[in-house]
Amino acid sequence: MSPFPSQFIVDAFTDQLFAGNPAAVCLQPLSEALMQRVAQENNLSETAFLTKTGDGYALRWFTPAGEIDLCGHATLAAxxxxxxxxxxxxxxVTFHTCSGPLPVQKxxxxxxxxxxxxxxxxxxxTEAMAAAFGARPTAAYLGRDLLCVFDREETVGGLTPDQEALRGLEGLLQHATARGRAADCVSRSFAPKCGVPEDPVCGSGHCHIFPYWARVLGKDTLVAWQASPRGGTLYGTLEGDRVKLSGKAVIFAATTFFLPGASPMDLSQKP
Structure with a gap:
């Protein structure tokens, strides 16, 4: 049998190549140290690592700088x-993660x-927020990440933040959002603490953004546009303390690793 790829590269939250957010999905069992080195070598905002477990999969997410607790676009890609x-x-499929079981329905x-x-x-x-983003937010909120609200869609799209200044702000990531015209809301996501200047489309960020706009707009189902240079569309429904987050995806490439002592998955071993 021919070897199955070690890894796929998937553009998530889009149905077009070279848009959305690219994520690597690694299928080859690796040590934690190798996971981190592969994520650094990929140099994407996230690399997802899958391991078959019963009728589901264990799933871990690594940025070039380290492991994180939740990632939307890499889960979608996986x-x-x-x-x-x-x-x-x-x-x-259900993924078993450090944030609990994450079911995904097609x-x-x-x-x-x-x-x-x-x-x-x-x-x-704060003045530090205004200096870091290059514009003054009208409101700010803290969850895992910092969410800063701006008064105009154009302000969010035109931000050129100071990455070092963003590092000094609270939150793992820093998100800028505003009410949208074609979509319910627009946003951009910055992650210098994770080694990622701008996350093109951030799923976990919308676990902050959707709850905020659901409350402000008085509606539970929303459409969001991530206004990064690549751009991407996210669909969300708030259900209590959960967010049903959905989007499209397209595979860009399949690759094979050449690592000492490791071999790619065989088709005969495929679930």
Missing amino acids: AHVVLTQLEPGRQQ RGDRYEMDFPAYTLSPVPV
Whole structure:
């Protein structure tokens, strides 16, 4: 049998190549140290590592700088690989993660993920925030990440933040958001603490962004546009303390690792 790829590169939250957010999905069992080195070598905002466990998969996410607790676009990419390449007859997969079980359901041409919503606490808008973003937010909130709200869509799209100054702000990532015109909201996500200047489309960030706008707009189902240079569309429904987050995905490439003492997965070993 021919070897199965060690890794896929998937553009998530888009149905077009070279848009959305690219993530690597690694299928080859690796030590934690090698996971980190592979993530550094990929130099993408996230590399997802999958291991078959019963009827689901263990899933871990690494940025070039280290492991994180939740990642939306790499989970979407992993689900696309599982449900189109590994087990194309299935419509649902559950990932077992450090944030708990994350089920993903294929619904038409979208993948719907069930994620925890972050609790947001209001924090004062500071001069440090204004200096870091290059514009003054009208409000700020803290969950895992810092969420800064701006009054105009154009302000968010035109931000050229100071990456070192962003490092000095609270939160693992720093998100800028505003009410949108074509979409309910627009946003951009910056992650210098994770070695990623700008995350092109951030799923876990929308576990902050969707709960905020659901409350402000008085609606539970929203469409968001991530206004990075690549751009991407996210669909969200707030259900209590959970966010049903969905989007599309397309595979860009399949690659094989050449690592000492490691061999790629065989098709005969595929689930």
